[in-house]
Amino acid sequence: MSPAMALNEQKGKDDIPESQYQKGVKHLCEKGHLNAVPKKYILPVSERPTKSSVEDSNVVKQNLQLPIIDFSELLGPNRPQVLRSLANACQQYGFFQLVNHCISEDVVRSMIDVSGRFFDLPLEERAKYMTTDMRAPVRCGTSFSQTKDTVLCWRDFLKLLCHPLPDLLLHWPASPVDFRKVVATYAEETKHLFLVVMEAILESLGIVEANQEEDDNILKEFENGSQMMVANFYPPCPQPDLTLGMPPHSDYGFLTLLLQDEVEGLQIQHQDKWVTVQPIPNAFVVNVGDHLEIYSNGKYKSVLHRVVANEIKSRVSVASLHSLPFNCTVRPSPKLVDEANPKRYMDTDFGTFLAYVSSTEPNKKDFLESRKVLH
Template sequence: MSPAMALNEQKGKDDIPKSQYQKGVKHLCEKGHLNAVPKKYILPVSERPTKSSVEHSNVVKQNLQLPIIDFSELLGSNRPQVLRSLANACQHYGFFQLVNHCISEDVVRRMIDVNGRFFDLPLEERAKYMTTDMRALIRCGTSFSQTKDTVLCWRDFLKLLCHPLPDLLLHWPASPVDIRKVVATNAEETKHLFLAVMEAILESLGIVEANQEEDDNILKEFENESQMMVASFYPPCPQPDLTLGMPPHSDYGFLTLLLQDEVEGLQIQHQDKWVTVQPIPNAFVVNVGDHLEIYSNGKYKSVLHTIVVNEIKSRVSVASLHSVSKTENLYTNDDAILCCVFPMSLKGETLTWYDGLPPRSIDNFDTLVERFSVQYATSWSHCMTSASLASLQQVDDESLHKFIDRFGHIVVQICKLNPKSMDELRERTKDYIQMEEMSRFRNKVRQKSDKQEGSTKYEPYKSDKRHKSNKCQLLLKRSRYGRYTPQMANHTTILKETFNLEVPIKLPLMKPPRSGLDAAKYYKYHCGIVITQKTVGP
């Protein structure tokens, strides 16, 4: 083939509409019978997997035998020795293989088989569950993060939320016909295995001791946490040295329990080298997640790992990811851990700012906090609190009835009350509202009567600012209905009535301003609130 013909063929391979990529790499392989990797999947040279350890010394050619933990021995007299092996695996590898566990070989085999058959379904069937919504209960997609990846990965996936299982089961795919039953069985048994392994890990950390009833409370915290099954399919790749099944990453949760078929593909970073994990039939590959590294105060390591593909066989794996859905308190002074946790709390513009920090510009957590505070501390908007009610004013031409409704709506929002909680306040102001409405009605009648008689326009009573010190005399000049007009039922009175309902008061979260700013101007928003402020520096 001439160079020109080869160039035209490669151009034709790359001329693929963007919509086709979103349908998955398996669809591309089936439709185009690819002989070359499309340009969208080709990694930069520095990020590609290497062919041999000769070319790059940081890649080990031979496979790695991960530490093996015999689950059956954890339940016997040899438990202390197994716990030491478990601690060593989590500390120095971040991975281990779990054998002789409580899940039968038949359940494992059927789990791998049914997920392989799902990816064999026609595209029309799989497309029913394709979405880019990260919050979807079920999501079928491609690559690693298909909406953000500039270079796509040679992988299709199916993600199923599994907790609470009875509520989610009916949302799962109906094809293949046995997928719900098989995955549900595996999810339940894997959850029990996760709890047993977590108990051993906590014991190896010295957090709990064996056979103590009080330790059950700690373990119960993990029972209702999130679980997600992720099935991945990696088709044969014509040029496996140009792309990856998944890029180097660490898992976000506490633990990941991985089932895989006999095809190699998982690589982990061990002693600064990429090594391939040798599959063991019917074994779980268990790895430490970011949550567990933080929970262990950095003792157990969440290790980078990646997936390589091959040009001969497809590969199927199923991961059970177990994460913590609630906020955990972090008690540590370790700068590395604090700096690792900090970006997990960022999103949007703040995360973009963090990602844009120059390399090696942060050497400790105090520096990171200082730079973040200078960038954002004085730009945060203050959320409304109960103290904010003091600023609510009845505007001109606003009836007391409308003002009470507006005031009550804001109280419910701020204090998280049931709307019925405001019924007592409305009942207390009922007489005020009725009298004001009667006064308004009398004013309208008088205005209409004056117009018919050709007299001058009637002006409703307005308090004279020059005589505020003598309001009683002004009110005496009015009829008895004047006592119930808005001048007497102002927002101060309504606040007093509200606080009699014992509405919880939430003071605003005070943030220190940037150095050099006018502190008086910065705290103007908080005038009238009794709260101890941190001294503002010059």
């Protein structure tokens, strides 16, 4: 292709009406074969991913072996040893892979499958759930905020509020026909898994002791806590070095349980380097959220992570984000605050978070930084 033709083709891509971007990146791909990334998705040079560590000293070429927590060992006589591994993972990495958990391979496989089939639906079906209302029980969209973001993410998403499940189920998509049944089963099972893992994390922090009423209360609050499911679809990208599926961010909430297909894409920042997380079949990637960093008074860290695009394959992932009920206040545990460790974060709630993200473009860990107490 001559330089003039290439310039004209790129100009054509840049002339895409704003309304088309609102319909998602998958829609753009379906409208015609994209040979170039539209301008709206191109990151500034300093924020682009690079193909190798030769090009960028902040990218590690090899994959990262995250700490592996064996759920079955957590429930057995080796629990004290596993709790130490859990504490180390939350302090040093902010992430771990959870294997041998209680959720069947069939439930896991069905969740990935039905998510992919939802994104395969015609745009008209997906468009029923497209809204910019962050409080909507069902929200289909693209990027973080396609109306505010300067550069859009190379991904589409479906966000579902999951608690209380009976009240929300009827708002969920009715297509594919098995969608509600599959996702409801998955939501219930991930909620149970979260509760067991969260109890272990509290114990690893030295907070939970046998039959202490105060500690039982926070676990009871988690039982009635918020749960949001986010199914992500990342189409193949013609120029993956110019854009990102998701930019660097930390997760709101206490814990995120991430299910991913076999396609690599998740990268975390570890020791100031971007490293790729190798998917393990039937495992969950679990990460510390901003609320757990606040609650642990900074002992456990929510870590920046991002998603890189793939030139050849599409990728599907499902994140289950868990926290206290939306009307609760999150604050450092009094048991982790003393003279040697003063309170490091202000109290926060969901309203504060929504007000913050509604007023500014999300960037890295800015919200968490805004809650830090200056000593």
